Amino acid sequence: MKHSSWIRFQWDLSAFPANGSPLPPRYQIAPASGHDVEQLRKLFSTAFTLDSTWNAAVDEVLATVQMWLERAFASRTSTCLALRHCTRIIGASVVLGEPEADNHLTPGPCIL
Numbered sequence: 001m002k003h004s005s006w007i008r009f010q011w012d013l014s015a016f017p018a019n020g021s022p023l024p025p026r027y028q029i030a031p032a033s034g035h036d037v038e039q040l041r042k043l044f045s046t047a048f049t050l051d052s053t054w055n056a057a058v059d060e061v062l063a064t065v066q067m068w069l070e071r072a073f074a075s076r077t078s079t080c081l082a083l084r085h086c087t088r089i090i091g092a093s094v095v096l097g098e099p100e101a102d103n104h105l106t107p108g109p110c111i112l
Contacts, residue, residue, distance in 0.1 A: 032082040032092065034073055039089045040080060041069065047110035061107070068094040068106050083111070 023029065032040060044065045048054045054061055072080040077097030082089045091111040096104050 026086050028084045029081060032080040036082060036089060040092055043089055043092055043112060044110055065107055
């Protein structure tokens with residue numbers, strides 16, 4: 001039998017509050033656009049290179065992140081969410097919308 005570290009589940013949104021906590025002024029979370037690609041590459045690169053636990057595989061990880069970014073901007077079901085402080089992107093993650101995807105939040109939230 002194959003063991004998996006992933007557990008698939010569904011959210012019960014009926015108990016979720018209708019209005020969450022608002023972000024502080026000057027912060028915004030929204031889908032990134034094609035104009036943001038260079039900022040996003042720099043953000044993901046910085047996030048992984050500053051975490052020494054990724055040193056041995058950082059080139060492989062960054063190549064994978066680049067593939068996820070390209071997929072997010074080429075797909076209708078995937079997107080890249082960006083956390084902005086004014087006009088600067090300070091956080092991001094790629095959200096894959098394909099039901100069969102192994103990981104839907106890739107590479108996970110990266111915050112500078």
